[in-house]
Amino acid sequence: MLIAGFPAGAWGTNCYVVAPAAGEECVIIDPGHQAAQGVEETLKKHRLKPVAVVLTHGHIDHVASVVPVCGAHDVPAWIHPEDRYMMSDPEKALGRSIGMPLMGELTVGEPDDVRELADGAALKLAGMDFSVAHAPGHTKGSVTFRMPELAEIPPVFFSGDLLFAGSIGRTDLPGGSHAEMLESLGRVCLPLDDSTVVLSGHGPQTTIGRERATNPYLREVAAGLGDGTAAPRRGM
Numbered sequence: 290m291l292i293a294g295f296p297a298g299a300w301g302t303n304c305y306v307v308a309p310a311a312g313e314e315c316v317i318i319d320p321g322h323q324a325a326q327g328v329e330e331t332l333k334k335h336r337l338k339p340v341a342v343v344l345t346h347g348h349i350d351h352v353a354s355v356v357p358v359c360g361a362h363d364v365p366a367w368i369h370p371e372d373r374y375m376m377s378d379p380e381k382a383l384g385r386s387i388g389m390p391l392m393g394e395l396t397v398g399e400p401d402d403v404r405e406l407a408d409g410a411a412l413k414l415a416g417m418d419f420s421v422a423h424a425p426g427h428t429k430g431s432v433t434f435r436m437p438e439l440a441e442i443p444p445v446f447f448s449g450d451l452l453f454a455g456s457i458g459r460t461d462l463p464g465g466s467h468a469e470m471l472e473s474l475g476r477v478c479l480p481l482d483d484s485t486v487v488l489s490g491h492g493p494q495t496t497i498g499r500e501r502a503t504n505p506y507l508r509e510v511a512a513g514l515g516d517g518t519a520a521p522r523r524g525m
Contacts, residue, residue, distance in 0.1 A: 290442050291315075293331045294488060298322025300350035303490055305447065307417065307436075311335040314415035317342045318434065318447055319490060320354040328358055340415045342366040343406075345449025345490060346431040347375025347382060348462075359400035367412070369423065370405045371464075372430030382428070383462055406432050422477045424451045426470025427458035433477055435485075443484040446497070452478055452487060454495035457506045474510045 294305040297320075304324040308315035315337040320328055332339065339362045344352055347368060355366050355376060368376070375382040376399050406412075408423035412434075420435040427450040434447040450458030451473055460467045483498030500507050 290436075290439060290445075291335060291337075292445065292488070293335065295324075295327045295331070296491075297324035297327055298350065298353065301491060302350040303488065303492075304328065304354075305488060306331045306335075306337065307415075308335065308337050309416050311337070314338050314340045316340065316414045316417065316419070317358060319343075319345055319351040319449070320358045321351045322349065322353040324354040325357045325361075328354070329361075338362075339364050342400075343412070343414070343419070343434060344368040344372075345433065345447060345451075346428045347372030348428065348450070349375070349379035349382070351449070351490060352376050352379075356398055356400050359402070365402035365404050366400050367404045367406050369407075369430030369432050371425075372428050373399075373403065373405065375428075376403075382464070408432075424449070424473035424477045425464075426460055426466055426473045427451060428462075429464040431458075431473070435481070438484075443486055444482060445486045445488060446478075446481060448478070448487050448489045450490040452500060452504070452507070453489045453492050454487070454500070455504055456492075457504075458490070471506075471510055474507060478507060479511055 291308045291310055294303050297304050299322055302321035304320050305318040306315050317339055341364050342355055342359055359366050406421050410421040412419040422433045424431045424433050431449055436445040438444045460470050481497045485497040487495045
């Protein structure tokens with residue numbers, strides 16, 4: 290398994306390129322602000338051919354490069370229907386202007402081929418299996434992607450802005466809900482095996498076991514508390 294990730298743009302959003310191995314087809318996860326160049330460099334370095342872009346949610350820091358990346362490789366973008374509008378109207382998704390200088394750098398809109406994700410969907414892309422879980426809280430259409438354990442490789446969980454190392458995503462933007470965030474953490478994250486590697490939308494990688502033991506939000510949810518005051522939250 291090959292997973293190449295890098296932080297991109299003004300918000301340092303993690304973009305991931307996932308493939309069975311070098312020289313094969315791949316999937317691009319969350320090509321956000323100023324991610325296109327990093328994507329192309331990663332594809333060239335590992336001799337990869339994209340077959341799809343998949344999105345954990347619709348915030349501009351996760352989707353800003355979808356149009357150029359999909360257009361350059363003629364591939365579809367997958368997104369949950371409740372977040373689809375954000376690709377064309379990013380400022381509405383934030384409840385405020387993100388700034389004219391920044392907006393001037395963006396290609397706002399949808400790629401030619403948009404496909405919608407559903408809770409519980411099983412995607413087979415580039416010969417790899419991705420299990421989709423709808424996980425609202427950060428946005429109404431937030432999803433996560435889980436890949437099964439393979440040989441000696443532990444399961445991998447792309448958590449988007451649901452779960453971070455030591456924290457969780459913010460819930461104070463339009464479509465955010467603290468109650469839904471807690472429900473998603475309990476339903477989506479807590480059942481995962483401790484060995485599961487968590488690759489989130491921002492910050493370093495972690496594991497479910499580490500977060501179960503140390504993340505104040507996940508601990509409170511597990512204990513049936515979860516008042517959400519434990520620590521600062523992150524993400525756009």
